[in-house]
Amino acid sequence: MNEVILSETLEAFRSGDISLEETLDKLKSWPYEDLGFAKLDHHRAIRQGFPEVVFCQGKTIEQVVEIMDRLVSHNRNVLATRASSAMYEAVAKKIPTAQFNEMAKLIFVHQEDITVDGDRVVLVMTAGTSDIPVAEEAAVTAEVMGNKVERVYDVGVAGIHRLFAHQKLIDKANVIIVVAGMEGALASVVGGLTAKPLIAVPTSVGYGANFNGLSALLCMLNSCAAGIAVVNIDNGFGAGRLASIINHMR
Known part of the structure; x- marks a missing residue:
């Protein structure tokens, strides 16, 4: 209803x-x-x-x-x-x-089209290919809720030059979702490159000392880049929903 x-x-x-x-x-x-x-x-x-x-x-x-x-x-x-x-x-x-x-x-x-503002883009980024399932949960959630979504995958800090190639898209985005496992450092790097609201999503991707995403979560919570909000481990849906709320605000 x-x-x-x-x-x-x-x-x-x-x-x-x-x-x-x-x-x-x-x-x-x-x-x-x-x-x-x-x-x-x-x-x-x-x-x-x-x-x-x-x-x-x-x-x-x-x-x-x-x-x-x-x-x-x-x-x-x-x-x-x-x-x-x-x-x-x-x-x-x-x-x-x-x-x-x-x-x-x-x-x-x-069953009902939602008006999409093409000028307001939700950008979903991942550190690695293994983070894509969580990122897709965020991206599709945002799309279903009536948002234009762009994707940039596998641009983690181990090859940071891959990230810099997408600076124009980062600047264009209205809201950014960054999905990362391992040490979760990508959120801090992107956070330092933009004035847009950034939603960080830690994933459980990583070896033993990753503690099933806890290391990425703590890294994101302790980021020195301002303007970062952090959702729970692997919570792509929560990130997509929050991004949609922000993107529809006027």
């Missing part, structure tokens, strides 16, 4: 196209719907501008299918993260319009 759907429902009632009973039936699960194993927040799109996003990890395939089916009945665009191919195949049988990005592990249903 977003503002457009709510407005259309109320206008249809006012014009007499639907009865009071039909209107109440459409609104009866608002603001949330209790499925027993999940309470779906159908009010979230009105509060936050995008519907509740499904975190699939730890859920059964059947639960994911039912949650997605109910969300799609109330919202035109729906997103699910940390999804498996098996989950997508089951969802697609119920919702033929569902799409899947295997690398990002995202299922999304796109």
